[in-house]
């Protein structure tokens with residue numbers, strides 16, 4: 022089964038471009054809200070997944086907060102109208118200007134990833150006569166069983182404060198006057214389709230809270246990060262990830278302290294399925310051992326297959342002819358500019374439109390201008 026595309030309209034647009042199904046995005050957001058509201062969970066959308074201004078404003082209209090990892094993302098969140106008290110700022114390498122921006126805008130919370138960073142936030146806040154609200158990002162040492170490039174919660178990863186370093190950080194916190202500890206933050210990885218690692222994470226956080234209570238440390242906010250995966254193989258069958266099961270796991274296994282608020286910061290699961298990269302077949306190249314469909318989009322528009330060996334479903338949306346086997350490649354001068362090898366799509370001809378599905382997350386936002394190419398445009402189902 023292929024996706025449902027307004028083909029005649031798409032044919033008139035210059036390729037390659039991103040095409041967003043805003044109806045699906047809104048339906049997804051409705052489900053996120055209704056499932057999270059069941060347990061009074063707070064959701065901050067991880068802007069890193071897609072910062073297209075229109076996508077951001079639709080997400081903001083639906084009441085989500087924003088999880089940012091750079092000053093640029095804080096600006097994008099502010100431009101889209103996210104309220105400052107719903108902006109959190111994470112990241113292992115926050116530059117001074119970015120911290121100052123967060124302080125000046127009085128964002129909700131800085132997720133602190135090291136003792137070194139904590140010292141700098143304290144110093145910069147002190148210089149402004151402010152007190153920064155902070156959460157400690159703890160590395161929970163939970164294996165997410167996902168691609169090694171997108172695993173974040175293990176000791177050897179650069180992220181977060183390791184469990185055996187928490188006491189040192191807490192000792193130092195007692196001496197610092199311009200930071201206020203309000204939360205704990207965790208994130209174990211991305212594209213998790215098996216929910217068990219989240220269950221393990223809950224158990225780890227329960228233990229940690231017990232341990233901290235011995236030191237009389239209680240925080241008001243627990244942030245479990247993002248990471249819920251999407252179905253890249255069957256975007257039509259599973260257009261909306263199972264938020265019901267996802268939040269249920271936390272409700273069942275995490276034991277919040279009285280009045281503790283629970284936060285999430287999903288990115289991919291919110292926007293992944295609503296975006297498609299639409300490209301044109303430039304050439305069908307008959308090699309001596311295989312056939313190539315050469316597209317006008319490459320890893321400059323969608324880097325995930327080259328970077329993470331990621332799989333995106335590929336459809337020829339303008340041909341119904343019998344399927345044939347192709348390598349689907351882009352025009353960039355690198356062998357890794359290959360979207361898929363030896364897959365079957367309807368017989369391809371020069372000018373056919375090809376949809377690379379499930380590209381709403383980490384697609385447009387990771388585009389580059391390598392080979393002096395233009396950045397892709399974006400179109401929306403309700404505006405074309």
Ligand code: LLP
Pocket residue numbers: 067069070088111171173208210211212246247248249286287288289290325329382383
């Ligand atoms: N919170 C933190 C601290 C994160 O590092 C991430 C993603 C998220 C939230 C959102 O995670 P999500 O819900 O999207 O899984 N470019 C890669 C994914 C990198 C994820 C980085 N961190 C990809 O295309 O697969």
